[in-house]
Amino acid sequence: xxxxxxRMQGKxxxxxxxxxxxxxxxALLLEEGAxxxxxSPEAVNEIRQWAEKGKLKWISRQIEISDCEDAFxxxxxxxxxxxxxxxxxxxxxxxxxxxxxxxEKGNVHFPAALKRGKLLIAVSxxxxxxxxxxxxxxxxxxxYDDSYEEYLEFLNECRVLIKSKGLExxxxxxxxxxxxxxxxxxxxxxxxKFLESLx
Amino acid sequence: xxxxxxRMQGKxxxxxxxxxxxxxxxALLLEEGAxxxxxSPEAVNEIRQWAEKGKLKWISRQIEISDCEDAFxxxxxxxxxxxxxxxxxxxxxxxxxxxxxxxEKGNVHFPAALKRGKLLIAVSxxxxxxxxxxxxxxxxxxxYDDSYEEYLEFLNECRVLIKSKGLExxxxxxxxxxxxxxxxxxxxxxxxKFLESLx
Numbered sequence: 001x002x003x004x005x006x007r008m009q010g011k012x013x014x015x016x017x018x019x020x021x022x023x024x025x026x027a028l029l030l031e032e033g034a035x036x037x038x039x040s041p042e043a044v045n046e047i048r049q050w051a052e053k054g055k056l057k058w059i060s061r062q063i064e065i066s067d068c069e070d071a072f073x074x075x076x077x078x079x080x081x082x083x084x085x086x087x088x089x090x091x092x093x094x095x096x097x098x099x100x101x102x103x104e105k106g107n108v109h110f111p112a113a114l115k116r117g118k119l120l121i122a123v124s125x126x127x128x129x130x131x132x133x134x135x136x137x138x139x140x141x142x143x144y145d146d147s148y149e150e151y152l153e154f155l156n157e158c159r160v161l162i163k164s165k166g167l168e169x170x171x172x173x174x175x176x177x178x179x180x181x182x183x184x185x186x187x188x189x190x191x192x193k194f195l196e197s198l199x
Numbered sequence: 200x201x202x203x204x205x206r207m208q209g210k211x212x213x214x215x216x217x218x219x220x221x222x223x224x225x226a227l228l229l230e231e232g233a234x235x236x237x238x239s240p241e242a243v244n245e246i247r248q249w250a251e252k253g254k255l256k257w258i259s260r261q262i263e264i265s266d267c268e269d270a271f272x273x274x275x276x277x278x279x280x281x282x283x284x285x286x287x288x289x290x291x292x293x294x295x296x297x298x299x300x301x302x303e304k305g306n307v308h309f310p311a312a313l314k315r316g317k318l319l320i321a322v323s324x325x326x327x328x329x330x331x332x333x334x335x336x337x338x339x340x341x342x343y344d345d346s347y348e349e350y351l352e353f354l355n356e357c358r359v360l361i362k363s364k365g366l367e368x369x370x371x372x373x374x375x376x377x378x379x380x381x382x383x384x385x386x387x388x389x390x391x392k393f394l395e396s397l398x
Contacts, residue, residue, distance in 0.1 A: 002205050002228070003202065004202075004203060004204075011306075094269070108204065121320065122320070126319070128355035
């Protein structure tokens with residue numbers, strides 16, 4: 001398996017199934033701005049509410065293969081493993097498919113993810129132990145705490161400013177490395193002074 | 200950005216450009232069994248050798264948009280940022296595109312990844328600081344050492360055996376949680392005894 005981060009903004013995602021697992025995946029996808037369609041005769045409250053608010057489209061019937069035709073990502077999350085596998089088998093070669101009931105049947109796994117603003121750490125085990133993936137994610141959440149969110153904004157701002165200066169590669173890299181020191185994450189004053197020195 | 204792990208086995212990847220960066224990405228993709236085509240008038244030695252050995256296809260000319268037509272993933276890695284962006288602009292909505300020279304122009308980022316057998320930890324920063332992503336990856340490499348490779352094989356073996364027993368959910372989860380204790384990673388004897396108890 002090959003780890004990538006994908007921009008989901010505007011991408012069509014078809015979710016087969018309207019249970020708790022589907023709803024959990026949908027929440028993350030809506031955050032990323034995906035264009036989500038849920039196809040399921042029943043749906044949990046969250047999904048019904050998102051549909052009412054126009055945040056997603058809910059088609060209240062059993063999924064059909066043609067529903068997935070132009071999907072970028074298909075999430076097969078019904079409680080029927082055979083149906084989920086059938087959706088995976090009928091996907092086009094270039095479509096992304098996650099099969100909740102049996103990830104080996106699809107071509108996409110969802111890692112356990114830790115997000116701190118722009119910092120994203122994703123942990124997966126190729127299905128060997130989803131519980132270990134979650135445990136490692138939780139351990140990393142202590143190590144990489146909330147302070148990273150603001151720190152990443154600082155790093156981003158610095159990067160744009162440093163790039164705009166037209167410096168030689170060595171000088172540029174020196175600055176980009178300097179700001180990796182923990183003191184910049186720990187001290188707002190340090191960050192402010194450094195930004196002033198760049199402006 | 201949304202982190203996923205993708206099965207690249209047999210997937211068509213078109214790489215525009217034949218330099219060092221292209222070669223580094225290609226190495227990982229070949230490991231994952233992707234069907235790689237490099238299009239570039241020139242290519243570094245590694246790419247030439249892979250082409251000679253039949254591990255990839257090298258087309259020795261400037262890339263054309265039609266080369267990308269049925270690609271699952273396009274890696275725009277020429278030294279010409281305008282050409283790279285043009286490839287991204289002309290990609291179909293559902294194609295995955297990484298633009299090496301300017302990742303914001305594509306829809307895929309490559310995280311800094313740490314692999315220990317089946318364990319995969321991917322770190323990305325939405326481009327805010329690739330250097331921080333690498334630093335965190337290197338810190339994690341010390342924390343999650345080589346011992347995880349064998350440990351993940353053990354966890355996988357246990358999972359298959361535990362699943363095959365037809366236990367109640369609570370009993371199954373108890374066993375799956377028990378093996379997350381560090382002593383199983385640290386002691387081969389502990390692992391052997393546990394596997395014996397399952398068989």
